[in-house]
Amino acid sequence: MNEENLIEKIKQLSKKYSSTGQDLSSYLDGLLYADYIGYWNYIHLDTLLSLQTPKTDFPDEQIFIIYHQITELYFKLSLIEIEHINKNGRNVIETGEDLGWNKTLGIDLFIEKMERINRYLNNLIDSFEIMIKGMEKKQFLKFRMALLPSSGFQSVQYRMIELRSTNLSQLNPHELQTSSKNLKTMYNNLYWKHGAMDLKTKKKTYTLKQFERKYDERLMKLANKMKGGNIWAKYNSMSPKDKKNKTLIKLLKEYDININVNWKLAHYKSAVKYLKNKNNSTAATGGTNWENFLPPKFQKIIFFPELWSKKEKENWGKNWVKSMLK
Ligand code: HEM
Numbered sequence: 001m002n003e004e005n006l007i008e009k010i011k012q013l014s015k016k017y018s019s020t021g022q023d024l025s026s027y028l029d030g031l032l033y034a035d036y037i038g039y040w041n042y043i044h045l046d047t048l049l050s051l052q053t054p055k056t057d058f059p060d061e062q063i064f065i066i067y068h069q070i071t072e073l074y075f076k077l078s079l080i081e082i083e084h085i086n087k088n089g090r091n092v093i094e095t096g097e098d099l100g101w102n103k104t105l106g107i108d109l110f111i112e113k114m115e116r117i118n119r120y121l122n123n124l125i126d127s128f129e130i131m132i133k134g135m136e137k138k139q140f141l142k143f144r145m146a147l148l149p150s151s152g153f154q155s156v157q158y159r160m161i162e163l164r165s166t167n168l169s170q171l172n173p174h175e176l177q178t179s180s181k182n183l184k185t186m187y188n189n190l191y192w193k194h195g196a197m198d199l200k201t202k203k204k205t206y207t208l209k210q211f212e213r214k215y216d217e218r219l220m221k222l223a224n225k226m227k228g229g230n231i232w233a234k235y236n237s238m239s240p241k242d243k244k245n246k247t248l249i250k251l252l253k254e255y256d257i258n259i260n261v262n263w264k265l266a267h268y269k270s271a272v273k274y275l276k277n278k279n280n281s282t283a284a285t286g287g288t289n290w291e292n293f294l295p296p297k298f299q300k301i302i303f304f305p306e307l308w309s310k311k312e313k314e315n316w317g318k319n320w321v322k323s324m325l326k
Contacts, residue, residue: 055146058139067130068152074124075157081113081120082164086229105234107242114251121258128266132273140274144285151286152267153196154211156219161259163223166232166303174300183227187220191301195293196286205287231255232304249307256303261296261317268294 001009010024017024040046051069054061088105152158162171168186169177176189196208204212227233235243235252242248271294275282284290292298296317305313 054143056143058143060135060139061143063130063135064140064143067127070127070130071124072155072157074120075155075161077120078117079157079160079164081116082161082231085110085113085231085234086164086226088234107238107245107248110234110238110242111245111248111251114248114255118251118254118258121255121263125258125262125266128270131270132266135274137274141282144274148285149205149207149210149287151207151284153192153207153286153288156211156215159192159215159219160222162301162303163219163226164230165255165259166230167227168223170232170303170305171301183224184220187223191299195288195299198287207286235304252304253307256307260301260303264294264296265317268296 013027014024017027052062052065054065085105168183168190169181171191172186172189173191173194180186180189193204193208193212196205197203198205228237231252235248271284271290275284275290281291288294300313300316302308302313302316308316
């Protein structure tokens with residue numbers, strides 16, 4: 001870099017720091033002493049690789065843990081994009097530089113975000129083979145007993161994806177969807193809360209109680225915040241012309257199917273492989289009646305019902321379930 005450019009850079013830096021009442025020269029001192037960053041520091045590799053701590057000595061337990069972690073990271077990638085939609089893009093950062101955050105949610109950005117989310121989810125759904133084919137059943141049935149009462153059911157990011165995508169009433173069992181507009185009632189009627197209750201005693205499973213203790217307050221706040229900000233609400237607030245955009249509608253439908261049918265079905269396949277025997281089913285670690293709870297055909301959770309025909313909604317997940325159980 002020539003001297004002129006260097007001076008120009010220093011001027012820009014000085015402007016940046018003085019705009020927030022700070023002193024460039026102190027930062028330059030810091031730079032003099034700062035060490036170079038290495039790949040391992042930047043992505044926290046040692047920490048990342050220290051997060052797999054099996055509860056037993058069965059080697060395949062590592063696959064189980066790592067695949068859950070991979071899934072959570074994909075959920076996080078999806079949530080980053082979903083949040084952009086929820087917040088209409090983001091504010092300009094203080095320097096005023098365009099880092100791609102300061103776009104408002106026009107049709108092009110909405111489409112770009114939905115494309116990214118579906119790309120993540122398609123990859124995730126395809127990767128389920130890691131679990132369905134790649135883990136010894138014999139080992140799983142033993143090491144799972146050391147995980148009680150935890151269950152993927154307690155994935156808070158999965159619940160955040162749901163709450164950030166649609167109106168709360170859509171996540172209630174169908175027979176209750178029109179019964180109340182009260183936020184607390186609708187929250188307490190979430191389909192997964194109903195799914196984790198003992199059918200006879202109507203008591204909540206311990207897995208659900210544990211989850212509620214940790215996350216209910218946070219999730220209820222989110223549900224409230226998302227009233228006008230979830231993906232469906234954002235779509236509905238667009239102009240009549242944008243709402244008819246075929247690409248956007250196709251992407252929203254793909255997303256609905258990806259979360260509520262394809263992912264659920266890939267996941268259900270793993271439950272069938274590991275928990276079902278010829279004559280009986282093994283109880284799940286989370287204690288749900290999983291053969292009724294997991295298949296998308298039974299819960300029929302649909303984020304964007306107005307985008308589907310009556311027939312499509314009636315057959316939600318059915319063909320997939322049939323072909324799977326053959
Ligand atoms: C061998 C592999 C797996 C088996 C046998 C299995 C089994 C189950 C079962 C039986 C349930 C119902 C709740 C319960 O009673 O425990 C459940 C729920 C759930 N699991 Fe898994 N699971 C597996 C892998 C995974 C993975 C890799 C993830 C990724 C995070 C995951 C995430 C979830 C989620 C989000 C739910 C709630 C689904 C809903 O509400 O519809 N599971 N799982």
